[in-house]
Amino acid sequence: MYLHVGTPKTGTSYLQDVLFGNRDRLASQGLLYPADRFDGQFLAALDLMRLPWGGLEKEAVGAWDALATRVREWDGPVIISHEILATAKPADVTRALASLGHPEREVRVLASVRDLVRQIPAEWQENVKHRRGIRYGSFLEQIQDPERPGKIAPWFWDAQDVPAILGRWAADLPADQVTLITVPGPGAPRDLLWQRFVEAFGLADYKFELFTERANPSMGVPETALLRRLNRAATKVVPPAHYRVLVRELLAHRTLALRTDSPRLGVPTEVWAWADALARGWIATLQERGYGVVGDLADLTPAPAKTEYADPDRPRERQVANAAVEALTAVLVEASRLREVEADLRAELAEARAALHKAExxxxxxxxxxxxxxxxxxxxxxxxxxxxxxxxxxx
Incomplete structure (x- = not known):
């Protein structure tokens, strides 16, 4: 059984899309990807760890036990994959492994990992996309603070501290049942990470259909600054469920992330040096533990910046304004579409009422x-x- 426990922003969405889209075909070949909906394993992970998630945790009740039951009843290889499993506490890990049949059933833990200089701005942006208004400078200060104050720094390190994550998930496993999959550095062939997934999960002998990679580009500096400002104004008046649809999906993913000409998020020079030193320490620790590696641990060392650092706390206001115009246009288009839907529904309701009145x-x-x-x-x-x-x- 393959248990893929993260980390976030390492190609996990594409892997999960392929596995879910091919789940019936893979099952007919003896490989189980237990999910009846595209976010089924995400809900199971929420349930396992009892995480609040904008109301989705209510849908998640019982999802982990249902998944574990399917796994125990399956006589063959299984893949479970979700990046938030990286944040599991030791008690969650113990429960998860026991419910999946460990130690009677062999469990192989896999973690896909990427260098911190790319992970840090990606994690801050995810915070912004989840209703937070924290400044980037404050975020950087908090994650570098050894005391890890507040909520943001502990979550960041729970999801990104690779030696600690594997220390929790692999505490009772031999090193040969643990595999690291490294995300290639900038400029690598687009399919290289997928080939590493295929090798790590033993997928080479299975027949499945590959899909176009899910478009999930990061927002640039002015776009993220705009969204952070919007959060400060809208978070208190927009319910979480509506925020997820209108802000995170419509504005962030389908509008602002498509503005690829904007300056990209990065880290200041001093943060780059700190992340580089930390990565070298991680590499030494991981080598000492003897885990398997698909790729190269050297991928965890950050590449030098190719462009000048652009501070999202001090963006160019003209760029923010241009992003705001596109965002407002997207909202107007969506509002127009919803008005048409509303008109159609009102017409259908009027017909139904007339038919009911006539029948009575x-x-x-x-x-x-x-x-x-x-x-x-x-x-x-x-x-x-x-x-x-x-x-x-x-x-």
Whole structure:
């Protein structure tokens, strides 16, 4: 059984899309990807760790136990994959492994990992996309603070501290049942990460259909700054469920992330040096533990910046304004679409009410209605109806 526990922003969405889209085909070949909806394993992970998630945790109740039951009943290889499993506490790990049949069933833990210089701005942006208004400078200060204050720094390190994550998930496993999959550095072939997934999960002998990679580009500096400002104004008045659809999906993913000409998020020089030193320490620790590696641990060392650092706390206001115009346009287009949907629904409701009213009329009245409808569709009938109305005088 393959248990893929993260980390976020390492190609996990594409892997999960392929596995979910091919789940029936893979099952017919003996490989189980247990999910009946695209976010099924995400809900199971939420349930396992009892995480609040904008109301989705209510849908998640019982999802982990249901998944674990399917796994125990399956006689063959299984893949479970979600990046938030990286944040599991030791008690969650113990429960998860026991419910999946460990130690009687062999569990192989896999973690896909990427260098911190790319992970840090990506994690801050995810915070912004989840309603937070924290400045980037404050975020950087908090994650570098050894005390890890507040909520943001602990979550960041729970999801990104690779040695600690594997220390929790692999505490009771031999090193040869643990595999790291490194995300290639900038400029690598686009399919290289997928080939590493195939090798790590033993997918080479299975037949499946690959899909176009899900478009999930990061927002640039002015776009993220705009969204952070919007959060400060809208978070208190927009319910979480509506925020997810209108802000995170419509604005962030489908509008602002498509503005690829904007300056990209990065880190200041001093943060780059700190992340580089930390990565080298991680590499030494991981090598000492003897875990398997698909790729190269050197991928965890950050590449030098190719462009000048652009501070999202001090963006160029013209760029923010241009992003705001596109965002407002997207909202207007969506509002227009919803007005059309509303009009169609109102028309359908009116027809349904009329049909219900007609069905409830006595037989004599229903006969009159049918006669009127029959006559109104014919020229002679319409003339007769007009003569009748004139004969009755003003209403």
């Amino acid at each position: 009329l006595p037989f004599k009245e229903r006969s009159k209605v049918r006669a009127y409808e029959f006559a109104s569709k014919r020229a002679w009938g319409r003339r007769a109806i007009e003569r009748y109305k004139r004969s009755q005088g003003p209403a």
